[in-house]
Amino acid sequence: MANPNGIGAPVRRREDQRFLTGRGSYTDDFKRPNMTHAVHVRSPYAHALVKGIDAAEALAAPGVVAVLTGADMEADKVGSLPCGWQIHSKDGSPMKEPGHFPLARGRVRYVGDAVAVVIAETREQARDAAELVVVEYEELPAVASSTRAVEGAAALVHDDAPGNVCYDWHLGDKAAVDAAFAQAAHVARIDLVNNRLVPNAMEPRAALGEYDAATGDYTLTTTSQNPHVIRLLMGAFVLGIPEHKLRVVAPDVGGGFGSKIFHYGEEAVVTWAARRIGRPVKWTADRSESFLTDAHGRDHVSHAEMAMDKDGHFLGLRVSTLANLGAYLSTFAPSIPTYLYATLLAGQYKTPAIYAEVKAVFTNTAPVDAYRGAGRPEACYLIERLVDVAAGVAGLDRTEIRRRNFVPAEAMPYQTPVALQYDTGDFAKNLEIALPLVDYDGFQARKAASRAKGKLRGIGFATYIEACGIAPSNVAGALGARAGLYECAEVRFHPTGSVTVFTGSHSHGQGHETTFAQLVAERFGIPIENVEIVHGDTAKIPFGMGTYGSRSLAVGGSALVKAMDKVERKARKIAAHMLEAAESDIEVKDGRFTVAGTDKGLGIGDIALQAYVPHNFPLDELEPGLDEQAFYDPKNFTYPNGCHVCEVEIDPETGVTEVVAFAAVDDFGRVINPLIVEGQVHGGLVQGIGQALFENCVYDESGQLLTGSYMDYCMPRADDVPSFTVRYHEDQPCTHNPLGVKGCGEAGTIGASAAVMNAVVDALAAYGVTHMDMPATPEKVWRVIQAATPAMAAE
Amino acid sequence: MYAFSYQRPRSLAEAAAALQAEDAKLLGGGQTLLPTLKQRLARPSDLIDLGAIPELKGIREAGGGLEIGAFTRHAEVAHSDLVHRVIPALASLAEGIGDRQVRNMGTLGGSIANADPSADYPAAVVALKGTVLTDRREIAGDEFFTGMFETALEPGEIVRAVRFAAPDKAAYAKFRNPASRYAIVGVFVARFGAEVRVAVTGAGGSVFRAGAFETALAADFRAEALNGLSVGTDGLNADLHASAEYRAHLVTVMAKRAVEAAG
Numbered sequence A: 001m002a003n004p005n006g007i008g009a010p011v012r013r014r015e016d017q018r019f020l021t022g023r024g025s026y027t028d029d030f031k032r033p034n035m036t037h038a039v040h041v042r043s044p045y046a047h048a049l050v051k052g053i054d055a056a057e058a059l060a061a062p063g064v065v066a067v068l069t070g071a072d073m074e075a076d077k078v079g080s081l082p083c084g085w086q087i088h089s090k091d092g093s094p095m096k097e098p099g100h101f102p103l104a105r106g107r108v109r110y111v112g113d114a115v116a117v118v119i120a121e122t123r124e125q126a127r128d129a130a131e132l133v134v135v136e137y138e139e140l141p142a143v144a145s146s147t148r149a150v151e152g153a154a155a156l157v158h159d160d161a162p163g164n165v166c167y168d169w170h171l172g173d174k175a176a177v178d179a180a181f182a183q184a185a186h187v188a189r190i191d192l193v194n195n196r197l198v199p200n201a202m203e204p205r206a207a208l209g210e211y212d213a214a215t216g217d218y219t220l221t222t223t224s225q226n227p228h229v230i231r232l233l234m235g236a237f238v239l240g241i242p243e244h245k246l247r248v249v250a251p252d253v254g255g256g257f258g259s260k261i262f263h264y265g266e267e268a269v270v271t272w273a274a275r276r277i278g279r280p281v282k283w284t285a286d287r288s289e290s291f292l293t294d295a296h297g298r299d300h301v302s303h304a305e306m307a308m309d310k311d312g313h314f315l316g317l318r319v320s321t322l323a324n325l326g327a328y329l330s331t332f333a334p335s336i337p338t339y340l341y342a343t344l345l346a347g348q349y350k351t352p353a354i355y356a357e358v359k360a361v362f363t364n365t366a367p368v369d370a371y372r373g374a375g376r377p378e379a380c381y382l383i384e385r386l387v388d389v390a391a392g393v394a395g396l397d398r399t400e401i402r403r404r405n406f407v408p409a410e411a412m413p414y415q416t417p418v419a420l421q422y423d424t425g426d427f428a429k430n431l432e433i434a435l436p437l438v439d440y441d442g443f444q445a446r447k448a449a450s451r452a453k454g455k456l457r458g459i460g461f462a463t464y465i466e467a468c469g470i471a472p473s474n475v476a477g478a479l480g481a482r483a484g485l486y487e488c489a490e491v492r493f494h495p496t497g498s499v500t501v502f503t504g505s506h507s508h509g510q511g512h513e514t515t516f517a518q519l520v521a522e523r524f525g526i527p528i529e530n531v532e533i534v535h536g537d538t539a540k541i542p543f544g545m546g547t548y549g550s551r552s553l554a555v556g557g558s559a560l561v562k563a564m565d566k567v568e569r570k571a572r573k574i575a576a577h578m579l580e581a582a583e584s585d586i587e588v589k590d591g592r593f594t595v596a597g598t599d600k601g602l603g604i605g606d607i608a609l610q611a612y613v614p615h616n617f618p619l620d621e622l623e624p625g626l627d628e629q630a631f632y633d634p635k636n637f638t639y640p641n642g643c644h645v646c647e648v649e650i651d652p653e654t655g656v657t658e659v660v661a662f663a664a665v666d667d668f669g670r671v672i673n674p675l676i677v678e679g680q681v682h683g684g685l686v687q688g689i690g691q692a693l694f695e696n697c698v699y700d701e702s703g704q705l706l707t708g709s710y711m712d713y714c715m716p717r718a719d720d721v722p723s724f725t726v727r728y729h730e731d732q733p734c735t736h737n738p739l740g741v742k743g744c745g746e747a748g749t750i751g752a753s754a755a756v757m758n759a760v761v762d763a764l765a766a767y768g769v770t771h772m773d774m775p776a777t778p779e780k781v782w783r784v785i786q787a788a789t790p791a792m793a794a795e
Numbered sequence B: 001m002y003a004f005s006y007q008r009p010r011s012l013a014e015a016a017a018a019l020q021a022e023d024a025k026l027l028g029g030g031q032t033l034l035p036t037l038k039q040r041l042a043r044p045s046d047l048i049d050l051g052a053i054p055e056l057k058g059i060r061e062a063g064g065g066l067e068i069g070a071f072t073r074h075a076e077v078a079h080s081d082l083v084h085r086v087i088p089a090l091a092s093l094a095e096g097i098g099d100r101q102v103r104n105m106g107t108l109g110g111s112i113a114n115a116d117p118s119a120d121y122p123a124a125v126v127a128l129k130g131t132v133l134t135d136r137r138e139i140a141g142d143e144f145f146t147g148m149f150e151t152a153l154e155p156g157e158i159v160r161a162v163r164f165a166a167p168d169k170a171a172y173a174k175f176r177n178p179a180s181r182y183a184i185v186g187v188f189v190a191r192f193g194a195e196v197r198v199a200v201t202g203a204g205g206s207v208f209r210a211g212a213f214e215t216a217l218a219a220d221f222r223a224e225a226l227n228g229l230s231v232g233t234d235g236l237n238a239d240l241h242a243s244a245e246y247r248a249h250l251v252t253v254m255a256k257r258a259v260e261a262a263g
Ligand SMILES: Cc1cc2nc3c(=O)[nH]c(=O)nc-3n(C[C@H](O)[C@H](O)[C@H](O)COP(=O)(O)OP(=O)(O)OC[C@H]3O[C@@H](n4cnc5c(N)ncnc54)[C@H](O)[C@@H]3O)c2cc1C
Pocket: B025, B026, B027, B028, B029, B030, B031, B032, B033, B034, B050, B070, B071, B096, B097, B098, B099, B102, B105, B106, B107, B108, B109, B110, B111, B113, B114, B116, B118, B119, B120, B121, B157, B158, B159, B160, B180, B181, B182, B183
């Protein structure tokens, strides 16, 4: 009988009970005896020399325990925050990797760069005293935009990065692309900006450092998506603490979207300071600090061209991108606009030749790194906008040009010209499922109805493919990753048959406590209540690479399957012993171990008990216990893909765009929990729609953040989006992991922005609009209508 | 926040006395003041909470219109049967302020005393021939708002209530800032017999009346009467969300929509 909470069941998230009733335990909830509070003194300037820091008044303020600076860290030989990925430029030279210190040393490079930390008995006292720290700055010229940064006269963010260039990289076959353009019948061109975003996880970042002088043990509790990675980076590179003396705990974490992958300076500050002052130190960002210092996302400026034959078949794609990395290299920053972006530029199309150049630059802004989708939304947006322009140039319907160029399902596995090998996918099928969902045939009638009301209507498509399940370590290593990207799991059966799973994947909204438990319940035929999922603690979990890049189920889930395989092998041995049968005669189904051809059998619970009460075990052949561990390193990336369709209605009088319909058809491979998958898609779509219509991070030319609060940075709300139509199909499972899963965490964000903008541009086509940069704010839309209206009236 | 002392007087007189303390500040619903304190942009010595003063509460009919106590929350105005009956446009204005949480806390007195250029209530005070009643005097709505975050209130003066005249027809049309949900432009149109008032908030440094719109609508109370009219861009706000030109355009569009909604 199928397990009611097994694979495919829409089990409600077990963790929601504690989240929704306020009983989660987040980093800021932890209180330790004798705990102190840290507040950072941050630079109000985008670029300045720090000529002096006078902490005398702050030190004399009530409750102040210490005021520490970059000089104190330097004296303690604290290192630079390491970068986890190395990119080489076209000429073979390694990227520029300037120092990135938890507390600035002599120079600050963005508004929010930390110069000192004030530690006091209470948070309010620390805040009061932080205002009393007198920092003498000498302001320097600053540069905030990537396009300005590469101009000759621009201020230099780092003296050792001439022209502000971190690297100038390329991928693909330039000569083949040039040849394709030489024989093109049509060429489509586009210039576009992928707007900068602030991640805005609901829980701000926080960190609590502790040091036990009796044992020499450190503990860092932090808002992280990957505690083991933080332990490695901070322990080995920044503070010089060996792993066995450093425990990193990432308890309940209230959203990350990538921004909590990275090792941030505050984590090192509280850990280091805890030892220095001999007391626990807690820091929690306020929302303003989050805006200023969480790693931001996107921020690309690109030019792209597509060469086509006379029938609109793609012959070659040429892309050149300027990527803003901010003031310092965040942990994975260099990999985002390169290996997570340019490698995806084939999209779903069989474009035979692709060449991409990416110049990544430093600016006096917050560091930029992975944000939900990380490189892949930028690739999807570029391709899908360009394909719409190409449809116009070639005179084809926008669905037809896509059909003509899709990689056919029969061509799988498909080697793209930009390094990846897609294993499965039926792109045409996604589109065919999507069209009736939005009644594409009825669109013209709806458009006419809108026109009768004085409104403009547009429909837009986006097809996407992403490389998830990050990542095969051998591939990642060859591409510059300084770490392996496998995952680890341990499955521990207890004597009475319940199970604790220790996973290196970290859940901060993804629902692992449910999905992973479903895998165990299904495999061993036990109630889901008997399975506990433990994550987020380096003292409990053997190892882990954490959660990002839609990797948890594909990599962490596969590790869990491997560990369960090992448990089953051991259980089979125990069963054979107990049933006095040969191991090869034991058949296993739904957690029951039976002797073939007989009705003799045992449940996994009986076996577990025997494993821990091994009164008559043949100890030379069989160890007691039922507790197995596995590491899983993926053989390839996984390739979730899909087709998103968006319909918008625009009020030409005000320029307001309303998303009136949205359908997402996704291929995530096998789906373990459809309810959670749909939730992930919904959240992703809202984020993608947010980028297209609302969200925009703006720095002025002097490097001041103009959108530093929700009064100016517009987050999408529930009433800004329609009811979504979400479908998935499971007939293209991943071929190289045991579950056949591909990952669903980022998909919504990847396809949605392009679908929305294609719809907006379609609605405005009558005004001669062929492109608009995001976000399509009311004024921007109104202006293009205004600009075109006199011309149209004259016609 | 910096430390302050907190007081909760039981009468207007007690509040006025407490307000004598140096750097004392009145606390209404706190929706503007508390964020300001949290960001350490203000440092009052005392906060005088107006929430326990009976004289500041309640909605009643007066002089053919409404008198609404200063400490009446936006949500109370939005849901009041009396307001819906006498001046429905005022209820719908209140329903469109910020979000539910803000409406459940923010008060009429706090809103007009603060005189945010993008607040909604100022448009109603001006368009509905409002009178601001304080603990000392009555101030005509037309004279109350004197500039950006500036009013005719003297130091230590407390808004007690606002009196609104009941129009024959009225409506408020708002183009909200998508991020903050304040008004980028809000236009309140009210018709009293042959007189029409058009009050514009959000667009300029302070609420203002659109004289040419009023004349046109007095002659012909239809949206078409505003065709070709504009308040011009002089003195209009410009920021990340809307240029002066766009705001001027929106004033005309919102005025037309208000006229249509007023019916
Ligand atoms: C997210 C958000 C969205 C918002 N959106 C809107 C919007 O769309 N439209 C809009 O109009 N407003 C909006 N507001 C503002 C909201 O309406 C506030 O409630 C209002 O501006 C202030 O009212 P309050 O009662 O909260 O006053 P407080 O914040 O307590 O006080 C504001 C000021 O008024 C003074 N004050 C208070 N009461 C009196 C009194 N009786 N006499 C004299 N002085 C007094 C205080 O001393 C203080 O200086 C928004 C606020 C937030 C936080």
